[in-house]
Amino acid sequence: MYKKKVFFIFLFAVLSLTAPLIINRGIVTASSSTTVYISPPTIMANVGQTITVYIFVSSVSDLWGWQAGMTFNPNVLECRSFEESPFLQQGGTTFYVEGIIDNTNGIISFSHCVLKSPTSSHVSGSGNLAKVEFRCKNIGDSDLGLTDVILISYFLFTPREIARDITNGTVHVSAAVGGAEIPVDKIGMLAPYISLASTILVAVAATTIYIKHVRGKKKQ
Amino acid sequence: MKTRVVIGVLLTLLLAITSAVFNITPVTAQFPVHNVTQNLHYNTLHEAIEDPNISPGDTIHVDQGYDVSEHVWIEVASLRIIGQDTDTTIIRSDSPYINAIQVTADNVSICGFTIRDASGNGGRGIAIHGQNVEIWHNKITNCRWGLAIYARNNIIACNEIFANTERGIFVGSGANIIRGNDIHDNPTGIYLYSGSDNEIYYNNFVGNTYHVGYDIPDLQIWDDGGTTYPLQKGNYWFPNQSPDHGPQINGNSQRDNHPFVNSVTFNEADMNWDQRVNVVEEAIFIRAYLEGYSWCILWWDPRADLDHDDEIDYDDDRILGRNWGYKDP
Numbered sequence: 445m446y447k448k449k450v451f452f453i454f455l456f457a458v459l460s461l462t463a464p465l466i467i468n469r470g471i472v473t474a475s476s477s478t479t480v481y482i483s484p485p486t487i488m489a490n491v492g493q494t495i496t497v498y499i500f501v502s503s504v505s506d507l508w509g510w511q512a513g514m515t516f517n518p519n520v521l522e523c524r525s526f527e528e529s530p531f532l533q534q535g536g537t538t539f540y541v542e543g544i545i546d547n548t549n550g551i552i553s554f555s556h557c558v559l560k561s562p563t564s565s566h567v568s569g570s571g572n573l574a575k576v577e578f579r580c581k582n583i584g585d586s587d588l589g590l591t592d593v594i595l596i597s598y599f600l601f602t603p604r605e606i607a608r609d610i611t612n613g614t615v616h617v618s619a620a621v622g623g624a625e626i627p628v629d630k631i632g633m634l635a636p637y638i639s640l641a642s643t644i645l646v647a648v649a650a651t652t653i654y655i656k657h658v659r660g661k662k663k664q
Numbered sequence: 665m666k667t668r669v670v671i672g673v674l675l676t677l678l679l680a681i682t683s684a685v686f687n688i689t690p691v692t693a694q695f696p697v698h699n700v701t702q703n704l705h706y707n708t709l710h711e712a713i714e715d716p717n718i719s720p721g722d723t724i725h726v727d728q729g730y731d732v733s734e735h736v737w738i739e740v741a742s743l744r745i746i747g748q749d750t751d752t753t754i755i756r757s758d759s760p761y762i763n764a765i766q767v768t769a770d771n772v773s774i775c776g777f778t779i780r781d782a783s784g785n786g787g788r789g790i791a792i793h794g795q796n797v798e799i800w801h802n803k804i805t806n807c808r809w810g811l812a813i814y815a816r817n818n819i820i821a822c823n824e825i826f827a828n829t830e831r832g833i834f835v836g837s838g839a840n841i842i843r844g845n846d847i848h849d850n851p852t853g854i855y856l857y858s859g860s861d862n863e864i865y866y867n868n869f870v871g872n873t874y875h876v877g878y879d880i881p882d883l884q885i886w887d888d889g890g891t892t893y894p895l896q897k898g899n900y901w902f903p904n905q906s907p908d909h910g911p912q913i914n915g916n917s918q919r920d921n922h923p924f925v926n927s928v929t930f931n932e933a934d935m936n937w938d939q940r941v942n943v944v945e946e947a948i949f950i951r952a953y954l955e956g957y958s959w960c961i962l963w964w965d966p967r968a969d970l971d972h973d974d975e976i977d978y979d980d981d982r983i984l985g986r987n988w989g990y991k992d993p
Contacts, residue, residue, distance in 0.1 A: 511943035539950050553989060556943040562951055562963055594943050598951075601744060601773035601798050601965075602819060602936050603944045 478504045478595065478606060480512065480573070482588050482613030489580045489617050497588060497613060498529065499574040501595065504606065506566040507532060508598035509558030510573050513543055517586035518550035520617050524577040526555050531571030536564030552576075554592040566597060580617040588613040696727040700962050709745070709755065710734040718743075720769075725960050726753050726777070733758040733781075741769040741794075746966065747776030748959060748974075750803055757807070760784030763791040764807065773798040776966060782807040783829050792818055799823060801966065809834045810850065816859070820845060821937050822930075831855045832872065835862055838882070842867065844930060844937030852877040861885060865920075866937060868900045868927045875901055886920040888939070897939075897992075900924040933987035935967040941990040949984055952976045 483500040499512055510532065516523065528540040537560045543553040555574060559566075576588075595606040695705035697712045701722040706712040712724050713736055720741045728749035733756040738745075747753030755777055757764035761784040765774065772794060779789040779802060789807035790799060793814050800821040804810040810825040812834040822844040825832040832850035833842065838859030845867045847853040853872035854864065860882035869875040887898040898920035930937055935945045948968055955963035957976040968976045970983040 509943050509947045539946070541946075554942070556946055558943060558947045558950055560950055560954055562955055592942070596944055596947060598947055600771055600796055601775075602800075602821075603947045605944075 478502065478608040479611060480590060480593050480595070480608050481611035482590065483572075485611065485613045487613070487615045489615060491580050491583060491617055491619055493580050494524065495578050495580060495615065497576050497578070497615075498572045499576065499590065500571070501531070501573055501608075502570040504570070504595060504608075505568045506597040506599070507568065507595055507606065508535070508564075508566055508603065509556065509596045510594065511554045511556035512574065512593045513554035513591040514552045514576065515587070515589040515591055516550045516552075516578070516615075517584065518547055520580065520582050520584040520586040521550075521578040521615060522547050522581050523552055524579055525575075526552055527575045527577075528555075528557050529572035529575050531573055532557055532559065532567055534565075534571075535559050535567040536561055550586075551591075558596075559598075566599075578615070580615070583617055583619050586615045586617070588615060696730045698725045698727075698960060699723070700725055700960055708732050708734055709736050713738055713740070713743075723962055725964070728752045730754065732756065735759070735762055735764055735766070737763070737766040737768070738772055738794075739768050742771040743769070744773045745775075746773075746964065747802075750776050750778060750801055752778075754778045754780070756780055757782035757787060757789075760787050760808075762786070763788045765790045766793070767791070767797050768793045770794040771796045773800075775799070775801040778803040778805070780804070780806045784808060788812045788834075789825075789828070794818075804828070809855075813837055813840055816840065819843070824848075826850065831877070835859060838862055844928070846870070847875075848872065856880070856882065856884065858882065865898050866928050866930075866939065868902075870900070870902045870927070887922050897924060898922045900927045902927070931987055931990045931992070933970055933984045933990065939992040941984070941987045945984060949976075949980070953981065 479502050481500055483498045487495050487497065489495050501507070501510070523545045526542050526545060528538065532538050538557050539560050540557040541555060543555040545552050557573070589612045590610050593608065593610055595608050596603040597606055695707060697706040697709050698704070699712055699718065699722050702717060702719070704715065704717065706715070709724070709726055709732070712718065718740050723744040723746070726745070726747045729752055730747070731754040735758055736755060753776055755764055757780070760782060762782065764779050764782045767790070774790070782789055783806050785808065787808040789804035789810045791812045791814065792799070795815045795817045797818045799811065800819065800823060803824045805827045807828050809831045810828040810833060811820060811823070813820070814836045816837050816839045819841045820833065821841065824846045826846065826848045828850045831852045832847045833854045834857060835854065836857045836859060838861050840862045842854070842862060842864045843866050847867055848870040849872065851873045853869045853875040856876065856878040858880055861884065863885045865886060865888050901920070901923055930939065931941055933941045933945055935948045938944070948965060952963055952965035952968035953976050958964070959974050968980060970980040973979070
């Protein structure tokens, strides 16, 4: 009986500790360097559709402000908007200015966003910096190239740049009828919830077994 | 009614007489040094720094017209010390043999002063022993060594370091940024004693007997890392002291491969002297504009006062706006 009890407790402990690690493996990036990239990296779409891409930053520490611009193929895409996403707002009120969209040459001059107040908090982690909408106007391919990307921290008198890598994106526009196919990492998106649910499930099961075991022992 | 008027006049007279007798004048006129964080006022910067009430993070402003012989040794971290006008806010070393300003704490900023007369053996205008210290918009002259750096990760920017008696800048550590300075008419402009990876570019080296001296030829960074000329730029050297301009340390292993043809200048809205006007300038401007737009307000930042009228206002915003996105070349 004692062996069983020890076994269950051991099983419970191991499952509780490892479940989140196993389930979350899809979204925890091992990279320690800060990267600014286009998400999703590749989009398949059809003429006439509107697509949305995000400028995403991962593993950033102490972000106070950012700027980024973009280039695209103006024969294939038409930029509709370049808007701030809420990642930096975790630190406080922000000041955002949208860059100039030049659909003739396929250039979006850099937009920028900074925290306003000296008492704001720096933001760390990963998240969306900006949301960009395009209309697919012709068949073809377009690279989405990030330009003028700067991330800053501002602890002292002079802001300092944060070292970062950049990864660009691509859009393939075809004439086929149907919805846009945007690859999504479903497992990755659901991972935190699956992880939490499985941990709770394991905990409840182990507790139930343990209680039954104790009651059985008492009856004896 | 008449009685009230008489009483009013009498009270006004009484107030005027009292003010005259007791010499009541605004506190800022009496005391040129202000700890604006704590609303404390002093006769000298030395007094302000030595005050036991001073705390890390305090901001100290020194009014223009200040001209005092003293030494200022800073041991409290994260102080921001701002002179109102570089030419007329003057600290003279009270002995030629000691450092006029010595920083042993981290995260200290000093700007807007003329620092001079530490010209004896061992005298330095500013000696930096702390990290993340920022020294900018100062004039340093008639010191044995104008500025001596003994620690890492400091920024020395946009200073005029001239006519010192031995060395303009002494570098005794690595990973510092030395950018946008006018280093002229010194026996040695910059002396590299130890430390590597100091970023030394966008400076004007003019009229020094030797622009660069060195003890150990550690590797330094002499240009801005651009990939191709003219994107890659170094310093301005006049007169040229070698066929390739600038330093030739250890033969040709270290030299400025991309010197400026003419003296280095900066865009009027470039607040961090990196030849660009971008989100860095916006961050500096927004903080100063929203939190302290006139002199002696806590978040006053002279870099954001682009039209130099002692106010950070819409006019400065317009200057920033018209230069927005500037990038050289």
